[in-house]
Amino acid sequence: MEEHLTVGRVAELAGVSVRTLHHYDEIGLVHPSARTASGYRAYSPDDVERLREVLGYRRLGFGLREVADLVDDPNTDAVAHLHRLRGLLVDRRDHAAATVTAIDRELSARAMGIRPTPEEQLKVFGAQLYEAIGSAYPVTRRTEPRIAARIWEALGDARTVLNVGAGTGSYEPPNREVTAVEPSAVMRAQRPAGAAPCVAASAERLPFADQSFDAAMAVSTVHHWPDPIAGLRELKRVARRVVVFTYDASTTGWLQRFWLTRDYLPEFAHLLVGWPSLADMAQAIGGRAEPVLIPWDCADGFFEAHWRRPEAYLDDHVRRAVSVWTRVGPQAEQRAVNMLRDDLSSGRWAERNRDLVVLDAAELGLRLLVA
Ligand SMILES: C[S@@+](CC[C@H](N)C(=O)[O-])C[C@H]1O[C@@H](n2cnc3c(N)ncnc32)[C@H](O)[C@@H]1O
Numbered sequence: 001m002e003e004h005l006t007v008g009r010v011a012e013l014a015g016v017s018v019r020t021l022h023h024y025d026e027i028g029l030v031h032p033s034a035r036t037a038s039g040y041r042a043y044s045p046d047d048v049e050r051l052r053e054v055l056g057y058r059r060l061g062f063g064l065r066e067v068a069d070l071v072d073d074p075n076t077d078a079v080a081h082l083h084r085l086r087g088l089l090v091d092r093r094d095h096a097a098a099t100v101t102a103i104d105r106e107l108s109a110r111a112m113g114i115r116p117t118p119e120e121q122l123k124v125f126g127a128q129l130y131e132a133i134g135s136a137y138p139v140t141r142r143t144e145p146r147i148a149a150r151i152w153e154a155l156g157d158a159r160t161v162l163n164v165g166a167g168t169g170s171y172e173p174p175n176r177e178v179t180a181v182e183p184s185a186v187m188r189a190q191r192p193a194g195a196a197p198c199v200a201a202s203a204e205r206l207p208f209a210d211q212s213f214d215a216a217m218a219v220s221t222v223h224h225w226p227d228p229i230a231g232l233r234e235l236k237r238v239a240r241r242v243v244v245f246t247y248d249a250s251t252t253g254w255l256q257r258f259w260l261t262r263d264y265l266p267e268f269a270h271l272l273v274g275w276p277s278l279a280d281m282a283q284a285i286g287g288r289a290e291p292v293l294i295p296w297d298c299a300d301g302f303f304e305a306h307w308r309r310p311e312a313y314l315d316d317h318v319r320r321a322v323s324v325w326t327r328v329g330p331q332a333e334q335r336a337v338n339m340l341r342d343d344l345s346s347g348r349w350a351e352r353n354r355d356l357v358v359l360d361a362a363e364l365g366l367r368l369l370v371a
Contacts, residue, residue, distance in 0.1 A: 004034050004042035014055060021051075029068055030054055049078055056085045060092070066185035069200070073184075075226070080326055084186060087320045140301030140321040143170045147245065147292060147300065151217060154243040154370045158215030162239055164203045164231070165221025169195040170300065171245075179213070181206065203231030208238045215241040220302055222246045224323065228276050232284035236371065242285045244369040245292065250277035254365035258304060259353050260313065263343075264336040267328040278367060287371025293361035304364045308356055310349055314341055 011018045024030040025041065030051045032041040043051065050071055057067045070076070076084070106116055152173045155161060163172050166180035168190045178196035181203070182188050188198050201207050203218065203225050216239035218231075223246065225231040235242045248254065249272040255261045261268040282289050298305040303322045306312035314337060319325040325333050343349040356362070 004036075004044055005048065006036060007032065007041040007043070010043050010048065010051065014051065016055065024051070024054065027064065027068075029064065029071075053078070053081045053085070056081070060085070060088050062185065062189065066189070069183075069185045075224075079330070083320065083326050088186070140318050141168070141170060142299045142301075144295070144298050144300035144305075146295055147171070147298075148173075150290075150292060150368055151219065151243055151245060154368060155215045155217065156241060158213075158241055160213045160215075162206075162208070162213040162216040162235075163196070164206070164216060164218045164235060165224060166191075166196075166198060167221070168192070171217070171219045172196055203234055206234045206238050210237055211240060213239040215239050215243060217243045217245075219245040220300075222281070223249075223271075223275065229280060229284045232281055236285045242287060242369070242371040244281070244285065244287075246278075246281065246367055246369060248278040248289070248365040248367050249275040250279065251365075258307065258364050259310075259349075259356075260304075260307070260336075260340075263352070264339050265324075265328060265332060267332045268324060271324065271327055278369075282369050282371075285369060285371040287369050289367045289369050291363055292366040292368050293363050294366060295361050296359065304362075304366065307362050307364060308359070310340060310344060310353075313337065314344075 005013070007018055007021050011021055021030070021032075021041070025032060030047060032043045032047050034042040034044060036042050053071050054067050057070055058064075062070065071081075106121070109116060148171050151171055155173060155176070158176065160177045160179070161173060162179050162181065163169075164181045166172065166182045167184075167187045169180065169192065172178045172180065172195070180191070180196045180198040181201050182191075182198050183200060183202045185200070188200065191198055199207065203221075204227050216235040218235060222228045222231065222244060232242070232244065235244070255266070255269055276284075278289050294304055294307060296308040301312075301318055301321055303324050306318065312318045319333065319337075328336075340349065343352075350357075
């Protein structure tokens, strides 16, 4: 019990009222696991950790229900929550800094007697400014037009399209009736205004009747699903056509082929343990696999995207938008980044990867599964 904190002490330290803590307990959001001898609620270190996550998300403006989804996610541990909270706070800070700059610019213009146009005035607080600086995910994870073209072509003449693991909506095709599925409240909250309607659900249990869509698509998401094969079967159940953009983990050759995993982050191999083979995934949807080469200037900042722009991996924003870096853990991440930084400044990276700079596109194991 000596490690436990009373409700009064927790309220004082956290800067919230005891009433708020009682309310969180009543709705099952943060339940203090013990009572003091005199019957007061007492918080264990684990309870405090959960409360801190709840307060962090609340202060970022998430609703109680969304916060509950976030903190109950069994795939997110304390470190992943801290990374996520940090990323969201950095975005807030960047957004505020950009707004201050825009206001300063307008003040200088007004001091010189220039009145900004209505459009310019609205941009200061509007969506366009936010798009310009955005949050970690939308800024680095954009639609890559050449990959989008492949996906949209594979969708054929489908009119109704289900996008599973939709994230912020990259690759959602225009001029078709799209329904998105996304389990993460953080991702749903970052979908731009006007994006396709989004249902909170998981691939493994799609809340739709058999064959209710012309096509289902899943982009850079299957490796996040607890049960990829079950999820892929669900896609096949609800749609007549299925298009999946994913990674071929069946051969470790790709690990050797990509300098980042070969020379700096061999831990990537651990993430592939238990991962279904490409053949199993293709079989789950009854489809075929086509290679997708990654253009050297790929606009979507997924893990392999910067194969010819190695400096990008030194940027925290680039890494935070890719789950691999969080999943390998901070020690492996820091070591890889330090080694890469050293090799870039010593010229060792350039020497080792001389053959890459002449390539316009690279084959690094990315695949389009089409059924
Ligand atoms: C790397 S993002 C890709 C998002 C988007 N498709 C894109 O290409 O930008 C992976 C997404 O898969 C979602 N996800 C994780 N587990 C899932 C599951 N079981 N079912 C469906 N989506 C899931 C995550 O929340 C995340 O938004």
